[in-house]
Amino acid sequence: MTFTPDPTSPPNPTSEFLTACGHEIHLMHWSKDRSDPVVMWHGLARTGRDFDPCAAYFADRYRIVAPDTIGRGLSSWSKTPDAEYRLEHYADIAVELLDRLGIERMRWVGTSMGGAIGMVLAAGPLRDRITHLVLNDIGPALSPVAVGRIRSYVTQPPVFDTVLELEAYLRTIYAPYGAITDAQWRQMAETSTRRRDDGKVTVHYDPAVMRVFAETTDDFEMWDAWDAIRAKTLVMRGETSDLLTQDTAEEMTRRGPKARLAVIPGCGHAPALNVPDQLQLIEDFLAS
Template sequence: MVEIRHRYATVQGHRVFYREAGPREAPALALLHGFPTSSRMFRDLIPALADRFRVIAPDHLGFGNSDAPPADAFAYTFDALTDITEALLARLGVTRYAVYVQDYGAPIGWRLALRDPDAITAVITQSGNAYEDGFVPDFWKPLWAYAEDPGPETEPAVRTALSLDAIRWQYLHGVDRPELVDPDTWAADHREVNRPGNDLVQLALFRDYAGNRPLYPQVHAYFRERRVPLLAVWGEGDEIFGPDGARAFARDLPDAEIHVVRGGGHFLLESHLDTVAGYIRGFLTTTGAPA
């Protein structure tokens, strides 16, 4: 039985929760979660990898068990969330690591790579977008409108993303066997993002998300220049970040390993854990990363 250690660290004055497993001396793998969840999304993946890797999965500020300071007390941007993640890894003595990014984890992971390219030994992206190709237009149109002109005309449409129905949809849409997805996942996410004041935290991040798109050319240049080993694993039924977002990585990384999983959705680990874990273990073994 793999021991998963549930820990807290104070980072830049904030209490950050993280899950950790595996030998301290093993190659490090950082797991960065997406919206609207937490490191809980990796609860079953961690034991599948911890025999070979030191796995670290933090909760971003405003999510899960990490602090959620009010939006008027902390500037919620993806730069700020990257600052916290970078400082946490440094505190834990992690200087070289592979990174798994999903959804919101991707813009944090890309910033980590741009800040310190030598630190990243490999990238695993599971619906972690880096290309315009990945945006499903109908899903993203309300967020782009809100980010461009926040106000009473555009805010209601993005607030629906905090509803139980919308979060359930994220988990179940495109999944061929929805009975495999634990309802506790969307219930817990809904409860956490709707804590008093957390709606303003999420709205701040919605507004800031559009700022990730101008960063993409730098990310593409990083891929071309550094040739970082990359594995993209995507659910075929993901209609938030569509499978074309996975295929796009091959433009800048011709050797990227890309898998589009039939019957999978946005939260692929919920329905296809063994498939994803198998791809990850094979990829990291073949590439020799992390090292």
């Protein structure tokens, strides 16, 4: 069963562009006037629009902010990618962005890279401002097997004649996300597409993002940061995830914030956060 939000129930999202650290950052707002914020940050090759089903579910309770990281979606590309397509710089952007939005305290929901950014922030500049941290299939250490798999497809952006061909590609590489409806696959394709000068279509990220990731995965080794986190923490691990190993996930329950661990059946890397069981799990945790 897949959650499909009722468009007449939650407030419609709004799109905004703000400047942070010299970059134009695109973000989606849900329930902008509410005072209880939840930041939702996406994965390595994705955009903030991945959170649409999750944000719609929570929009009657929380103010949701879902940005596109620089180099992805509608946010600007870096002129100095080797220095700026790094977790530390993403965290700097997040701090300035949240300050501009007037968000002092928040809950953080991060998928993959978005969770890694959350760890950097919860251990450092936002240590006293992030109250709840949800890490969707990410930990303080990455499995080399998964890193190799990710490198194999993100470092060579595919090119297609049509958006339908791109959608078929996304259905293949993101099959581990779990249950996704045809409508959600179509939306993913529409929000993941960038048309090139020659009229063909490709994925909506700067290829330099993935080159830098492939060369600097040491960015994601962060046990020291993990041990400094004080926020309430929930770790969601896809049952067959090759990125967050079971050993690493269990170690996360024993040290640092001593996270609660939930293993999500029927998913690999990473659960799509779009079905009732996953949404209820997050809801209960955010309310704790």
